[in-house]
Amino acid sequence: MKNEIKTAFIVDDESLARYSLGRKLEHFSNIQVIGESDSVSSAIRQIPELNPEVLFLDIQLTDGTGFDILNSIDYSGKIIFITAYDDYAIRAFELNALDYLMKPISQERLELALERLKVKSDDKSVFSTLKFRNDDKVMVTKGNYIHFIQIDQIVVIKAARDYSLVMTSDGKDYLISKTMNEWDSRLPEQLFCRVSRSMIVNIEEINNSIKETDGTALLYLTGISEPIKVSRSYFKKIKNRYA
């Protein structure tokens, strides 16, 4: 296992930065850099072709961001993000428990990041507990592929055993390895409300609610054809909080 060589790919818009990282990676016998790219557009072309096992991804690129690349390709390998200074990106890394390097990159920190790659990716011990904000992006995997969804784009979250099914306003859904309680404790309260043990909805996406004679109610949400049934006590809770 130890001597297994991993293929790596570097995305950075500055040639000096690519040179520097490439040079540092030469110290690791188990990493082989198989390609590099200087923009979002060329990375989108090259990464699926080469399918590297490790991706060193700079966030601030001249024609977009590193996240744009991940949103438009299906990549299933490991990622180590790189940034010079970017509060927004760093927040995204920490929210999603992703590893990242700060420029100028230190050899020791790089070593640690590569060491961490060996640890299983769904290790919950490093799971962040930061509370989400409306414009935060949470990284989700669909099959093996990585996507980012913005918190306020989530319409509804349904429980699915140890997982949860997240539906977004663009009609897509994602199966995520987070429990309902985890979601409940991290989502912003102003926007999300638990409407039953197995369901969280985005308040802004409620178009209409119909109260039944027995006190329960039906909620109609944007883009979701079937209404959601809410018990009397939960419906009361919603009304009290948002009416």
Next chain:
Amino acid sequence: MTLSYSGRLPKKIGFWHLQAAGWGFVILQDLLRLDPHERHNGIIILFIFMISLIGLGLSTLLRLYYRKFYQRNDSILKIFIVSALCSLVFMFVWQTLRDILALALSVDLSVSIFKLLDGVESFTGYLGYSTLMFWPPFLWSMLYFGIKFWLDLIEERERSDKALIFAKDAQLQMLRYQINPHFLFNTLNSIQALMYKDVELADKMLTHFSEFLRYTLKHNDQTYIPLDQEIEITSKYLSIEKIRFEERLDYQITVEEKIKKTNILCFLMQPFVENALKHGLNNRMNKLNVRIKVHSRGEDLLINIDNTGIWKATDNEDRLGITNVKNRLENAYPDNHKFNIFEQDNWVKVRIELNNQLA
């Protein structure tokens, strides 16, 4: 930095409220002191009202005079003497007007309100009454200045608080512009790479970078510096970015020889150059060209900063940057500058005009 707070400070105590309350009180206590048989005498009551109205009118004239005379750092003694002298004048005028009025209304000056000092014989008569009449205007004056001092003190405190906040804000904002953290860490990263690749170039980049930092730390947003220094630092900045972006960035700087020593407000060009780089390198197919030209036209100094990038007025951070430059220009060159940004033939053009700088 010009600060304007006119109309900002709420006048908690209105002059006219106090006037009305004060003279109203005088009328009331005069009425209360009337003997029972005088209380139904309409003429006497009218007379009482009239002398207080005269007092009100005279004290309003006093205020007009005090307003002209009063200065923030006047000594207490001066105010005291002026108040006393004014009160004397007030007293004689008031008394004369009162006597004329009494004559006109044929009010007997022996009505009970004038027999204040019944028990003190020596104070009766004209002189005694005059001594008594001196105190209302004098007390009025003391109250006037006391309140004025107090309001000034409040205003002063508010003003200095606000000025402090304003200055701190401006300073923080300037620091943010001058040392863009992205620029800072990317430059350090490039130097780290160059150390292995091209030691000479790493050396040059490090020197330019420290000079840029030193300039930034040394000057603040109100510093005026010779034009050639501002140009020097802008070119240092561009040369650092040129090492980073290589052939993707090109720049030319031209400055008219005879205006090189003219003093201008510092950091005027930096925000625009930085903006150009931020947006101009967005499309890697396009090379970014930055052209800076400073020249004279008569007595005016003209700064042109052109680039082949994109002008994004919607970007929040950029708008803040532009607003900051606008404010600084407004403060430094209140009525003698022009500032304009526009797009023309695929160039973003910034025009700053500083009028009458070369006289």
